[in-house]
Amino acid sequence: MELRQERRPVERPLVSVVDDDESVRESLPDLLGEFGFAAHTFSSGEEFLASDCLDQTRCLILDIAMPGMSGPELQRELKVRGREIPIIFITASTDHTVRPRLIEQGAIDCLFKPFSDTALLEAVNSALHLK
Amino acid sequence: MKKTTAPISLAGELDQQVAQQTAELAAANAELKKQLAERRLVEEKLQQEERELKRSEVRKAAIVDSALDCIVTIDHEGCITEFNPAAERTFGYRRNDVLGRPLANVIVPLSLREKHRQGFARYLATGDARVLGKRIEMTAVRADGSEFPVELAITRIPLEGPPSFTGYLRDITERKRAEQELRRSEAFLAEAQHLSRIGSFSWRVATDEITWSEQLYRIFQIEPDAEVSFELIGTRIHPEDLSVFLEHIERSRRDRSDVQLEFRLQMPDGAVKHVHLAAHIRSDQGRLEYFGAVQDVTERRASEEALSKARLELSQVARVTSLGVLTASIAHEVNQPLSGIVTNASTCLRMLAADPPNVVGARETARRTIRDGNRASEVITRLRALFSKKSATIESVDLNEATREVIALSLSELQRNRVILRPELADDLPPVIGDRVQLQQVILNLLRNASDAMSTIDDRPRDLLIRTEPDDTDPDNNDPDNNDRVRLSVTDVGVGFEPQAADRLFEAFYSTKNEGMGIGLSVSRSIIERHYGRLWATPNKGPGVTFSFSIPCRPDGLTSDGTRTSHMPSVSDAA
Numbered sequence A: 001m002e003l004r005q006e007r008r009p010v011e012r013p014l015v016s017v018v019d020d021d022e023s024v025r026e027s028l029p030d031l032l033g034e035f036g037f038a039a040h041t042f043s044s045g046e047e048f049l050a051s052d053c054l055d056q057t058r059c060l061i062l063d064i065a066m067p068g069m070s071g072p073e074l075q076r077e078l079k080v081r082g083r084e085i086p087i088i089f090i091t092a093s094t095d096h097t098v099r100p101r102l103i104e105q106g107a108i109d110c111l112f113k114p115f116s117d118t119a120l121l122e123a124v125n126s127a128l129h130l131k
Numbered sequence B: 001m002k003k004t005t006a007p008i009s010l011a012g013e014l015d016q017q018v019a020q021q022t023a024e025l026a027a028a029n030a031e032l033k034k035q036l037a038e039r040r041l042v043e044e045k046l047q048q049e050e051r052e053l054k055r056s057e058v059r060k061a062a063i064v065d066s067a068l069d070c071i072v073t074i075d076h077e078g079c080i081t082e083f084n085p086a087a088e089r090t091f092g093y094r095r096n097d098v099l100g101r102p103l104a105n106v107i108v109p110l111s112l113r114e115k116h117r118q119g120f121a122r123y124l125a126t127g128d129a130r131v132l133g134k135r136i137e138m139t140a141v142r143a144d145g146s147e148f149p150v151e152l153a154i155t156r157i158p159l160e161g162p163p164s165f166t167g168y169l170r171d172i173t174e175r176k177r178a179e180q181e182l183r184r185s186e187a188f189l190a191e192a193q194h195l196s197r198i199g200s201f202s203w204r205v206a207t208d209e210i211t212w213s214e215q216l217y218r219i220f221q222i223e224p225d226a227e228v229s230f231e232l233i234g235t236r237i238h239p240e241d242l243s244v245f246l247e248h249i250e251r252s253r254r255d256r257s258d259v260q261l262e263f264r265l266q267m268p269d270g271a272v273k274h275v276h277l278a279a280h281i282r283s284d285q286g287r288l289e290y291f292g293a294v295q296d297v298t299e300r301r302a303s304e305e306a307l308s309k310a311r312l313e314l315s316q317v318a319r320v321t322s323l324g325v326l327t328a329s330i331a332h333e334v335n336q337p338l339s340g341i342v343t344n345a346s347t348c349l350r351m352l353a354a355d356p357p358n359v360v361g362a363r364e365t366a367r368r369t370i371r372d373g374n375r376a377s378e379v380i381t382r383l384r385a386l387f388s389k390k391s392a393t394i395e396s397v398d399l400n401e402a403t404r405e406v407i408a409l410s411l412s413e414l415q416r417n418r419v420i421l422r423p424e425l426a427d428d429l430p431p432v433i434g435d436r437v438q439l440q441q442v443i444l445n446l447l448r449n450a451s452d453a454m455s456t457i458d459d460r461p462r463d464l465l466i467r468t469e470p471d472d473t474d475p476d477n478n479d480p481d482n483n484d485r486v487r488l489s490v491t492d493v494g495v496g497f498e499p500q501a502a503d504r505l506f507e508a509f510y511s512t513k514n515e516g517m518g519i520g521l522s523v524s525r526s527i528i529e530r531h532y533g534r535l536w537a538t539p540n541k542g543p544g545v546t547f548s549f550s551i552p553c554r555p556d557g558l559t560s561d562g563t564r565t566s567h568m569p570s571v572s573d574a575a
Helices: A022-035 A045-050 A071-080 A098-104 A117-127 B002-066 B085-091 B103-107 B110-126 B173-196 B214-220 B230-234 B239-255 B298-353 B359-388 B399-416 B436-453 B520-530
Strands: A014-018 A038-042 A057-063 A087-091 A109-112 B070-074 B080-083 B135-141 B147-156 B165-171 B198-204 B209-212 B259-266 B272-284 B287-296 B395-397 B419-425 B432-434 B462-470 B485-491 B534-539 B545-552
Touching: A014 A022, A014 A045, A022 A038, A022 A117, A022 B298, A022 B359, A038 A045, A045 A071, A057 A071, A057 A117, A071 A087, A087 A117, A098 A109, A109 A117, A117 B298, B070 B085, B070 B103, B085 B165, B103 B110, B110 B135, B147 B173, B173 B198, B173 B214, B198 B214, B209 B214, B214 B287, B230 B239, B239 B259, B239 B419, B272 B298, B298 B359, B298 B399, B395 B399, B395 B436, B399 B419, B399 B436, B399 B462, B399 B485, B432 B436, B432 B545, B436 B462, B436 B485, B436 B520, B436 B545, B520 B534, B520 B545
Parallel strands: A014 A038, A014 A057, A057 A087, A087 A109, B419 B462
Antiparallel strands: B070 B080, B070 B165, B135 B147, B147 B165, B198 B209, B198 B287, B259 B272, B272 B287, B395 B432, B462 B485, B485 B545, B534 B545
């Protein structure tokens, strides 16, 4: 668990990032910080579930394909535990057919890597019911 | 002197009379004796004749008594006058019990008795005999009432007076049963032939007498009563296969060897059938005769073709699918670092646009952007390495088996191109050390080239000969310990090539074909050279070309157990 933004943690909504790809874990928190959010990163679903961030996380940016627990599996696990955290899926896959299915199952959006900063901001704002 | 002479003369006369009478008596006696002798002679002759007659009768009676056939004679009223022991045994009557009884009542079953009487009456009235002098089959009845089949021949006894007849009867129960068995077995065979679409035939080589089974007529669609000749058969053989067929016939006639042949038939309506013929020769008292079977394999061939078409389609689908899978995995690998690049660059711009600009953060994100760019480039390098990796597998290869597999793979394509393939694979071919798949690529390439070279040939059969043989004619070989080589050659009767083109054939991107890429032969040659062998082409005496390669069984640098002792370049090295 890496704590990136600690300025005014109470006012800044926490966005958690779960992705096995290191470049995503490195780059996303800075961008989210520029957007004015706090960000935590996790390299797996298991790590996220074991953390004490579940309660504070207002939005989850979640990779679909990971070793171990996959993104959709984490989504189901959270539902089972009664944690209805808004989820934005991200994926390096080019199979666009997964998007409507994931949205149907409750995801806010599904972004295909590489995605633009504005697309990400729009999705996070939508998750947090901002604007 | 009359007186004195008188008594004298009296006595003399008396003497004279006595003498005369005696002479007459003697003559009569002689006559009687003669007559007696003649009479005795006649009597003896009569007796002799009587004896002979008796002997003849005894002989005839013996024949009648000991005959295995039943012999029954009847008089003009149809009553039994003779009933031999065989008849007694067969019908279960004693002779004495049936003599004088009407034959019809004794041996003719009740149901046929009326018919028998009518026939007999008709003959007596009109002389019209439907049964005299020929063998007929009918049902007879025994004393115990059981009925059985008999063969019957009736003849008229040639004597003066009212007509009388002899009947010869034979119990044919066994024969009938045998006939029935034979019919059953024939029906069984015919049904089996029908179901399996196999017809059988025999061919007497000396006289060209050909016998066909019913099913064979059906396969050839020839009227079942037609007399089979090679001329007639020829009208059904597919024109493109006719010369090969006739050649096989001549070869069989000459060599007297067993025959295995596949060819096509063309029906009057244009339909084409594929048939497989197998025959072996037998000699019966010096008379040579082929016995064989012809199977209609059209459906099997059609399903094979459908299968290979499906396989081809499947392999294309698999190629497209695997290409899709490959593309996706490449995209995934590249998208990960690209995502980092885009995010970092976006963040960098935002940091620089802030007031005041976050230069430290921007520098960090720019640094990460470069690193992710390098990561993307590494992915591409890895992919290239993955695809160029093609290691040659060195093993012991049975070139015949490898050739057979290639033939099996290309057979339907060859047949679509109307190519007649004749494999001549040497029995005693030693195995070679090499890469089986690569060698098969070469064989496949040579077959395809040969087939393509004949695609425009229509004035002769598109014969393709593929031959393997031990090769001891390699001029470059000076090593007496390593003279085991094998040679494979592919001979076509195609368009051939210009002599000046011979050297260029093996150059990459040189092609005499419109569709060809021109890489087949150059790749083939590099494969053969990597097996320390050579690949060359020679024009045939007749039309077409022969491509051959010859490779050593144990090349230098490769041990017999297949391990490498020196570098054997792989395809990627050559490319």
